Amino acid sequence: MSTNATIDQWELWHHGVRLADTTRSERIRVLRQFATEAGIDPTYAQPLDIVRWYSSHPEWTKSTHYTYHSYLVTFFKWLQLQDIRADDPMIKVGKIKQPKRKPRPVADQHLIQLLRTNMHHRTRVMILLAALAGLRCIEIAAFRGEHVDVPRGRMLVQGKGGSEEWVPLHPVLVATAEGMPARGWWFPSNRTRPGQHVTRKSVSQSVGDAFRRADIPGSAHRLRHWYGTTLLEDGADVRVVQELMRHSSLTSTQMYTGVTDLRMRAAVEKLDLYRAIA
Structure with a gap:
């Protein structure tokens, strides 16, 4: 299955479970970004590919890093559920602690x-x-x-x-x-x-x-x-x-x-x- 075909299937799944459009579009955008910048089909990405992609973006905030990590976690779990991939590379990548968010109200x-x-x-x-x-x-x-x-x-x-x-x-x-x-x-x-x-x-x-x-x-x-x-x-x-x-x-x-x-x-x-x- 090609890179685009896998991503298209994942997008179709988002529609099927009726997730919000913003959630769907952001997850697809980030996955395509990963595929382009890492130069690989994310379906077959290895832990080192993922960690190197993270390292190539020192400008990310902790919140952005956590969010993008959660998108990849969801993607690879979906691959397993669809019997497209047997293993989960995110297990070796490890967990990322969710940063504490504080509201910033307008004065x-x-x-x-x-x-x-x-x-x-x-x-x-x-x-x-x-x-x-x-x-x-x-x-x-x-x-x-x-x-x-x-x-x-x-x-x-x-x-x-x-x-x-x-x-x-x-x-x-x-x-x-x-x-x-x-x-x-x-x-x-x-x-x-x-x-x-x-x-x-x-x-x-x-x-x-x-x-x-x-x-x-x-x-x-x-x-x-x-x-x-x-x-x-x-x-x-x-x-x-x-x-x-x-x-x-x-x-x-x-x-x-x-x-x-x-x-x-x-x-x-x-x-x-x-x-x-x-």
Whole structure:
């Protein structure tokens, strides 16, 4: 079986198990990159081929290295399940520890500054969906007028893997919806994808450009981090925040609980030196 045929079969499997398009496209992209840069058919890659490929990319962050490693682990397990390959080279490569991720929420004052900056109306709506509903870029891109249920004060979010979740509609988003299409895409593609919505990358670029014009650090995903962190800082139960952020695991939500500067500062300020020496 040729390199392309194996990769095409793997891509077909992703469609069959209904994994998210972004997951599928990224895994295929990385596997093709490995095949090209290592100069081999990944179907028959040996542990040394994989380790040398890793070593050829010292610029990778720990997070990138971990992610790409997990893609290869999945690929070789799939080869075994399909009886295409008997052994698993990743066993000799070893495990890579997942780096601890910490949310990086936009600062409150920076969010205010961002919203005061002149920008296209639809870019502002993208920002509000990220900050007041915690939507990811891919969820913003595919948002439709039919997803808003004003009478019930809720909105439908189509998330990872085709999941659908209803979440409360923030009052600002209720007002925002009045100026957006009641049916169809909120962010239709202008030229490149007629009849379709904009891409995840397009949302990320639009919001990123707004941050740059405001001369402040930030991104669309950092607005989502602000959403989760602020909910917890304001006293929301971690299980409630898990549902609002649509995390499949509570572990993902708990990542937000230990990083708030406000809580750490408050804890330090409560230290009583005189009580300690009394």
